[in-house]
Amino acid sequence: MTVSKDIFTVSLLTRQIKQTLETSIQPFWLRGELSGVLFHRSGHLYLTLKDAGAQIAGVMWRSKVTRLDFRPEDGQEVLVFGRLVVYERGGRYQVDIDVIQPAGQGALALEFEKLKARLAAEGLFDPERKRPIPRFPKRIGVVTSPTGAAVRDILVTLSRRGFDLDVLLVPVRVQGETSSAEIANALEVLSEMDTPPDLLIVGRGGGSIEDLWAFNEERTVRAIAACPIPIIAGIGHETDTTLSDLVADLRAPTPTGAAELATPDRGEILDRIEYQGRRLGRSMAGRLEGVRLRIEAAAGGYGIRSLPDRLMQWDQRLDDLDNRNRKALRGRLERRTDKLVALDQQLRALSPFNVVKRGYAVVRKEGNILRDVTGLSPGDMVSLQLAKGSADAEIKDVRSPHE
């Protein structure tokens, strides 16, 4: 007896069904009512999805079940994302589920993903579109609800950190149907002011995806993209990402974070300024020292007291500068003692009054100060001027720096 090629085996047929179904039906979102929800001992989740006319089995594997952020129950309307698979041993087809969401929330999530993909395709979220945030804004516009913790967090943080800064609050509703229009309008009003802010903060406290929805609406996102002023977004908590966050020039994890990113740290800036002040004093002292040596040379080593008035006054001014530095830094002396003492000593050591006291000698040949050995040969006579007294010496050997 021969077996015709036209007669399938069960396995072969099932495999063909499996291939046909699994390749022709792409992964999909599916809406339905849950029934027969079973959390198996193995950790896998078995369920049936049904509507008025049909039902289909579904399974979610353990690794995905552990990531579920709600507990599915019979009777719930849900959205699932998954793909169709054929279970050959059981002769059944079922949905291999990646994601389950309550239907309401799921619908928003779908809308979110669709809009996100569309706006991303337009390039709205491209890094190249991001405008630089001014490091020292003088005027910050804050667009948020006038009630609630967010506005207070933002304004208190700005007041604490900012300096020489104006803050302008534009109250808007951050939830509800009018919200996106109010936010868009606020951004427009701010950018059209006579003296527009140089930086904006758009913020809102935490909430559910529905609460934050105004910040996922196309109108809001486009208004932020179109606004000529750089915008920092601080919406919800760290884990919430809205499309407004993505389109903003800078994204902060929270409203407080947005206010922090908007303002430079005063302490840090003060450090920078005082550092420049010390540098200025040190450098000038160094230059005056050079000039002093030249004057002394010209005056034939007459000494420090004979310096022209102008230089004496400069010494005084440098000392004043030093005092002001130390006064400004007194508050931080405790944690910076070592560094400051070193800098202070350095500044003092460089003071023109101390140049010779430090143990240097001014070496002259025929009244001219020597800076290198050019023109110097064994047997030449030179004079050494020390802090106290002077001496004559004879050159025994000359070594140029290249030897």
Next chain:
Amino acid sequence: MSEEKTSSFEQDLARLEWIAGQLDEGDLDLDDSIKLFEEGQKLLKRCRDKLDKAQVKVQRLLESGDTQDLDPESLGR
């Protein structure tokens, strides 16, 4: 938006840093050094003054387009 007004602190600080660098390394004669030093001192004072002026003025925009002073601490309570 006036460039001068919005970034003057930043410009002052940048100029101050440049001057300090010139005095440190630049090949300047005494007169130029003194000129730069004096300018640096002025910038230093201006930057310090701005930092000292720590108050932040907070206002609220009204529907009329006018503004009204606001105390942040009083909000959201």
